[in-house]
Amino acid sequence: KESNRWKHGLHTAIEVKEEVEVQDDFDGMAVISLKNYFRLYNKVAGMSGTIMPVEDELKEIYNLHCASLPTHKPLIRKDEPLRVFKTSQHKDDAIIQAIIENSRTGRPSLVGSISVKRSEQLCEKLDELGIVYNKLDAKTIKDEANTIAKAGIGNTITVSTSVAGRGTDIKPSQDAISAGGLMVIGTDLFESTRIDRQLKGRSGRQGDPGTSVFFASLEDQILKNLIQEDVEALDKLSLQCSEIEISTNEVRAYFNKAQQNREAYLKSCRKETARKDDIIAPQ
Secondary structure, X not given: OOOOOOOOOHHHHHHHHOOOOOOOOOOOOOOOOHHHHHHOOOOOOOOOOOOHHHHHHHHHHHOOOOOOOOOOOOOOOEEOOOEEEOOHHHHHHHHHHHHHHHHHOOOOEEEEOOOHHHHHHHHHHHHHXXXXXXXXXXXXXXXXXXXXXXXXXXXXXXXXXXXXXXOOOOOOOHHHHHOOOEEEEEOOOOOOHHHHHHHHOOOOHHHXXXXXXXXXXXXXXXXXXXXXXXXXXXXXXXXXXXXXXOOOHHHHHHHHHHHHHHHHHHHHHHHHHHHHHHHXXXX
């Protein structure tokens, strides 16, 4: 961001190296954790469609209680089970096939990826096949409203990162509703199930029909959060199956465990930061 600069002369050194205009150096006089920053307010409140999984953490750190409100209309979106493949290549082939099938039936697709790099990889594959799509990521955020407005029309294909339509409903057109509504396709599992749920929640809003499906492979980064014993057990399961797709509940359980391990690690980091902050702040 333009307002952010590295400290201790590092940013200035980069500016000299890259032969751009050198600006005055800046060193922060103090730092504050997000926890204590929010505590400066007399009242803290908020709303989120995915807040309940972190209910305990909000109570523990901010003494905030969470309440669940019923939806205006019943949720009829269908969340399909995780589809798992042996290799990332086979996974991407299946994703492309799902996109093509949606387009053939006149159904819009919202393809959510974990990073800009990942979305660009998929876009390259779509370009090779001559498939027309819209792109939404941190580089194209200024066109977000226009892209999201089109995302629910007919057989539109939208490739996005997790920024997909924040705070905006993707309204499916009548022909899209007839075809089954918007299908959300997750190219990978995110580090947090909350982000998975946020992506799924782009479909089936306001009682509209819709579907979500996530894809994974044995080469995915998320599996690095498994202990060696679990990795070996998962490999053994994959060897027992001769098929390219190994979407069994037993295999899915290891992906769920990998996500849970990562979430537990990130939570422990937040708690440790808060603990240190409580020690330092009074000084």
